[in-house]
Amino acid sequence: MSASASLGxxxxxxxxxxxKLALARVFRFFESLAVPLAALLVSFALFGVxxxxxxxxxxxxxAEMYRGAFGTWFSFQNTLLRAAPxxxxxxxxxxxxxxxxxxxxxxxxxxxxxxxxxxxGPALGGAPPPVVTLAMATFGMAAGALWIGAAGALxxxxxxxxxxxxxxxxxxAIALLNHLVEGPLKDPTSLNKPSTVHIGDHNMLANTxxxxxxxxxxxxxxxxxVCYVLMDRTTFGFGGRIVGGNVRAARLSGLGVKKLVIIxxxxxxxxxxxxxxxxxxxxxxxxxxxxxxxxxxxxxxVAFLARQNPLxxxxxxxxxxxIGASGGLLQRAFGLPDAAVAVLQGxxxxxxxxxETYQGRIRLVPRALGGS
Numbered sequence: 433m434s435a436s437a438s439l440g441x442x443x444x445x446x447x448x449x450x451x452k453l454a455l456a457r458v459f460r461f462f463e464s465l466a467v468p469l470a471a472l473l474v475s476f477a478l479f480g481v482x483x484x485x486x487x488x489x490x491x492x493x494x495a496e497m498y499r500g501a502f503g504t505w506f507s508f509q510n511t512l513l514r515a516a517p518x519x520x521x522x523x524x525x526x527x528x529x530x531x532x533x534x535x536x537x538x539x540x541x542x543x544x545x546x547x548x549x550x551x552x553g554p555a556l557g558g559a560p561p562p563v564v565t566l567a568m569a570t571f572g573m574a575a576g577a578l579w580i581g582a583a584g585a586l587x588x589x590x591x592x593x594x595x596x597x598x599x600x601x602x603x604x605a606i607a608l609l610n611h612l613v614e615g616p617l618k619d620p621t622s623l624n625k626p627s628t629v630h631i632g633d634h635n636m637l638a639n640t641x642x643x644x645x646x647x648x649x650x651x652x653x654x655x656x657x658v659c660y661v662l663m664d665r666t667t668f669g670f671g672g673r674i675v676g677g678n679v680r681a682a683r684l685s686g687l688g689v690k691k692l693v694i695i696x697x698x699x700x701x702x703x704x705x706x707x708x709x710x711x712x713x714x715x716x717x718x719x720x721x722x723x724x725x726x727x728x729x730x731x732x733x734v735a736f737l738a739r740q741n742p743l744x745x746x747x748x749x750x751x752x753x754x755i756g757a758s759g760g761l762l763q764r765a766f767g768l769p770d771a772a773v774a775v776l777q778g779x780x781x782x783x784x785x786x787x788e789t790y791q792g793r794i795r796l797v798p799r800a801l802g803g804s
Contacts (some may be wrong), residue, residue, distance in 0.1 A: 468737055471787040475780040482775060488766045500761035501754025512645045515753030517542070519652030519745055520707035521731025523659055524580060526740040527700040528594070530663055531693055532676040533587065537598025538704040539728025540605035541579045545572035545705025547609055549712045550719035551617060553631035564635045568709050576705020577698040579605060584697025588690040594697075606724055613720050627720035637714035648710035653746060655703055660742040662699075672696055704728060730756070733781050752777070 480490030501511050524538035549568035556564050579601055586592035612618075617628045637646045663669035675682045675689055682689050707727060716722055734752055738744035759773035 467787050467790050468739060468784065470790075471784045472737070472780065474787075475776065475783045478779050478783070479776045482772075482779075483766075483768070486766070486768060488768070493762060493766060493768070496761060496765050497755065497758040500758030507757060509644050510757045511750060511754040512643065512649050513753075514756050515749040516646070516648040516652045517707040517711060517727040518731055518734050518749035518753055519656055520703045520710070521728045522734030522738065522745040522749060523655060523731075523742060524576075524700045524704035524728070525732050525735035526738065526742060526745060527659060527663065527696050527703070528580075528584065528693075529735060529740040530669070530676050531672050531696055532679070533584070533693065533697070534595045535580060535583060535598045535697065535700060536595055536732050537580055537583055537602045537728070538700075538707075538731045539724065539726070540598070540602030541576035541701040541704035542708040542711070542728045543602075543605040543609050543723050544579045545576040545708030546712045546723045547612060547617075547628075547708070547719050548572050548575035548705070549709035550628040550631065551612075553635055553713070554629040561635050564631070565637065565713065568631070568635075568713055569706060572705045572709030572712075573702040574705070576701040576703070576708065578701065580701025580704065581694055581698035584694045588693045602728065609719065609723060610721070617719070619718070622718075622720070625720055627716075627718045630717045631713065633717075635713065636717060637710065646710070646714035648707075648714050651706060651710060652749070655706065656742045656745050659699070659703070663742065668692075668695075704731070730777065733777060733784070736784055737780070 476494070480494075483490045483493045500507050502508050521538040521542060524541055525535055528535040549572040552571045553564055553568050556567060559567075580598065583592075583594045583598040583601060586597050587594040613628055614626045618626050619629045637648065639645060640647055640649055643649070663672060671682070671687050672692055674685065674687060675692055679689060682692075708723065711723055711725075711727075712719055730752060734745055734748050737752075738748040755773055755776060759770070762768045762772055763770055
């Protein structure tokens with residue numbers, strides 16, 4: 433064969449290999465979605481059995497749930513309000529999970545972030561609102577970063593299990609919240625519900641343009657995009673994936689495992705701390721027991737259902753936010769207990785954990801494209 437013929441053959445084979453690689457990536461993308469989607473369907477089926485035992489039609493309940501979550505402009509905006517903190521608390525679990533850590537202390541980081549924001553806001557007095565907002569966000573993120581960073585430091589420096597330490601730190605954060613709002617930070621005018629001093633109406637977060645939804649939604653989306661770039665498109669994220677895949681190999685390759693773990697945990701805590709600041713600056717205006725709303729625990733489910741992918745956290749947060757937003761409507765329309773939504777979320781979490789054994793066993797990539 434002549435040199436020109438060989439060159440022509442190589443040029444023909446190169447586009448074919450590129451197209452096969454692209455197809456293989458598409459198939460692998462659907463492989464990664466198969467297990468979570470199957471878990472979602474099974475969970476809704478099981479919840480349908482629970483609904484049937486209450487004497488209601490599962491299809492009617494699901495139709496009403498959709499209407500209460502996405503059916504009207506008002507309900508959709510209510511879903512967006514609930515999805516905003518879920519995006520940030522979902523990152524609190526998803527980022528450390530990339531390094532093989534199971535951190536479930538997002539509730540504590542959110543609470544500490546909210547307390548820090550509520551403390552610094554009134555203290556700044558007559559400062560311009562943008563300055564107050566920036567200060568509250570900074571202090572809120574710093575408090576959350578220290579809280580989850582402590583769990584990461586305990587893991588790499590003392591060998592303390594991060595799952596247990598982060599959970600116990602959440603209880604400590606809630607205890608501190610109760611102490612502060614009933615003691616040093618208590619507003620004397622808050623009698624029935626102890627709270628901190630109001631940050632001021634002029635310091636409350638504005639709404640997102642075009643929506644009756646606060647800017648916390650923008651914070652959540654931007655945070656997910658930034659974390660995606662950081663974890664999937666930088667050497668820092670590549671090092672984190674190596675640590676998550678094989679810690680021993682990471683150490684042998686010279687990576688600073690301790691540094692990576694602590695920094696990632698601090699970033700995760702900062703995201704949850706920002707969620708706490710948003711709850712104070714956009715919803716409550718002060719810190720009180722209402723901060724403990726369960727967003728940190730729901731964020732665990734968001735992270736697992738999204739497969740720890742920061743981009744996937746956005747639609748998953750919308751889904752779970754919609755489920756939460758429809759809870760009151762289900763109670764009024766069908767007489768379902770107030771905990772019905774929690775039953776669905778709990779079922780989804782259990783089924784999702786059980787489905788992990790099938791992760792990686794589903795093969796959609798044809799053998800011609802490199803599948804097994």
